Amino acid sequence: MQNSTTIRCTMCGRRIKVQSQLDMPIFDPNTGFAVCKSCVKEINRYIEEDEQNTSAKTKRDFNANLGNLLAKNKPHVIKEYLDEFIIKQERAKKILSVAAYNHYKRMKYDMDHEGGEEEIDKSNVIIIGPTGSGKTAMISHLSKLLDIPFAVTDSSSLTEAGFVGSDVEIAVRNLYYAAGQNVEKAEHGIIYLDEFDKIARKSGENNSITADPGHEGVQQGLLKMLEGSVVEFTARGQRKHPEAPTIKVDTKNILFICGGAFVGIEKVIAQRLKKDNINIGFGAEVSAKEDDEKKFDELIHQVRPEDLMKYGILPEVIGRLPVICTLETLDENSLRKILTEPKNAPVKQYQKLLAMDNVELEFEENALLAVAKKAIERKTGARSLKGIIEDVMLDVMFELPKSDVKRKVIVTEDCIEKNSPPEVVQLEKN
Ligand SMILES: Nc1ncnc2c1ncn2[C@@H]1O[C@H](COP(=O)(O)OP(=O)(O)OP(=O)(O)O)[C@@H](O)[C@H]1O
Numbered sequence: 001m002q003n004s005t006t007i008r009c010t011m012c013g014r015r016i017k018v019q020s021q022l023d024m025p026i027f028d029p030n031t032g033f034a035v036c037k038s039c040v041k042e043i044n045r046y047i048e049e050d051e052q053n054t055s056a057k058t059k060r061d062f063n064a065n066l067g068n069l070l071a072k073n074k075p076h077v078i079k080e081y082l083d084e085f086i087i088k089q090e091r092a093k094k095i096l097s098v099a100a101y102n103h104y105k106r107m108k109y110d111m112d113h114e115g116g117e118e119e120i121d122k123s124n125v126i127i128i129g130p131t132g133s134g135k136t137a138m139i140s141h142l143s144k145l146l147d148i149p150f151a152v153t154d155s156s157s158l159t160e161a162g163f164v165g166s167d168v169e170i171a172v173r174n175l176y177y178a179a180g181q182n183v184e185k186a187e188h189g190i191i192y193l194d195e196f197d198k199i200a201r202k203s204g205e206n207n208s209i210t211a212d213p214g215h216e217g218v219q220q221g222l223l224k225m226l227e228g229s230v231v232e233f234t235a236r237g238q239r240k241h242p243e244a245p246t247i248k249v250d251t252k253n254i255l256f257i258c259g260g261a262f263v264g265i266e267k268v269i270a271q272r273l274k275k276d277n278i279n280i281g282f283g284a285e286v287s288a289k290e291d292d293e294k295k296f297d298e299l300i301h302q303v304r305p306e307d308l309m310k311y312g313i314l315p316e317v318i319g320r321l322p323v324i325c326t327l328e329t330l331d332e333n334s335l336r337k338i339l340t341e342p343k344n345a346p347v348k349q350y351q352k353l354l355a356m357d358n359v360e361l362e363f364e365e366n367a368l369l370a371v372a373k374k375a376i377e378r379k380t381g382a383r384s385l386k387g388i389i390e391d392v393m394l395d396v397m398f399e400l401p402k403s404d405v406k407r408k409v410i411v412t413e414d415c416i417e418k419n420s421p422p423e424v425v426q427l428e429k430n
């Protein structure tokens with residue numbers, strides 16, 4: 001664009017004296033297509049207004065639906081749903097059902113008493129349990145039932161603002177994307193902060209002074225977000241710079257669930273109980289391994305905020321996570337059940353897959369027990385079950401589709417323990 005030429009705006013038809021590109025922000029010298037500054041402003045205003053209208057509508061819709069959501073999802077209904085997928089963890093399922101119900105009740109109360117002074121406190125949850133015991137699975141099913149957006153963010157990837165890595169706002173940004181970039185939907189979703197124990201402040205007790213100070217900063221950064229504040233972040237792929245457009249999300253009605261294995265927390269609990277002279281007596285008749293497990297389960301349910309504090313979570317953070325939910329270790333029997341009982345049980349899934357190739361799949365009871373046993377050895381809870389079955393099924397899944405004949409695959413104990421290939425029985429002649 002030359003200095004001070006006159007160009008006609010294609011939209012309003014006015015001739016504009018153009019001194020800088022800002023006077024005619026859109027201009028194509030080849031076609032002469034041009035849009036002047038005031039037309040661009042007008043378009044922007046129109047878009048903004050439209051977006052505001054849609055956002056107000058989504059909000060109205062959600063609020064209208066809230067009563068519905070509450071009437072449909074009473075705690076016992078939520079628990080029944082979780083029972084379909086999650087084995088054991090009765091107490092945790094109950095706690096979570098009540099917490100979710102209360103969370104939406106609180107929102108309704110707020111809405112019905114808008115402008116009122118009294119508010120019901122948020123029921124953010126901290127969930128503690130060994131790896132592969134169902135923490136993430138439980139919450140993901142919960143969000144599906146409630147039909148609300150849900151995003152998992154790994155706390156160990158978060159850093160204090162200014163450090164290399166992602167700021168705590170990332171957790172809200174992930175939810176915003178899980179909500180299809182809809183701010184209003186995101187504002188009623190669930191954020192799951194996984195590996196929450198990894199941002200525990202390294203206390204003098206079990207760590208050297210070289211432990212990084214960033215973790216405390218992350219916890220500080222989370223404080224406001226947990227309580228409810230407007231969080232601002234840039235779109236994905238956008239560099240953070242002062243002029244970059246930002247998205248604002250209010251976390252007031254977002255349910256935060258912080259989960260972690262908190263390895264070693266049972267020792268902290270035992271220490272406290274010992275100090276308080278509380279007898280934790282365990283029967284001497286059980287084997288050492290069983291004893292350990294039993295001990296863990298009995299202790300973990302007695303966790304108190306001060307234990308978490310000792311573990312390295314800031315008291316202010318614990319104060320904003322009023323609901324403590326604990327999960328037990330899954331024993332062999334529970335792992336065996338997980339293989340076949342949940343709606344999405346791994347064996348059921350393989351049966352569906354093979355049925356598509358005209359193949360029946362049978363796991364003998366001893367094979368199932370062997371899988372559970374193997375999983376116990378791997379010490380990753382239910383997490384390793386799928387992998388163990390997958391190892392056995394790989395060759396079967398590769399070979400079977402070669403023919404269309406109706407067959408039956410039988411997995412025995414030996415397939416699991418000695419890696420022998422499963423037996424294939426032909427059910428009809430080819
Ligand atoms: N109690 C359970 N009932 C049914 N399935 C379970 C249970 N616990 C775990 N699983 C299954 O095992 C897998 C791993 O579980 P999940 O991801 O929930 O573990 P986690 O407790 O979040 O572990 P981590 O601390 O390692 O994140 C999932 O596929 C889940 O479906």
Ligand SMILES: [Mg+2]
Binds near residue numbers: 136
């Ligand atoms: Mg998990």
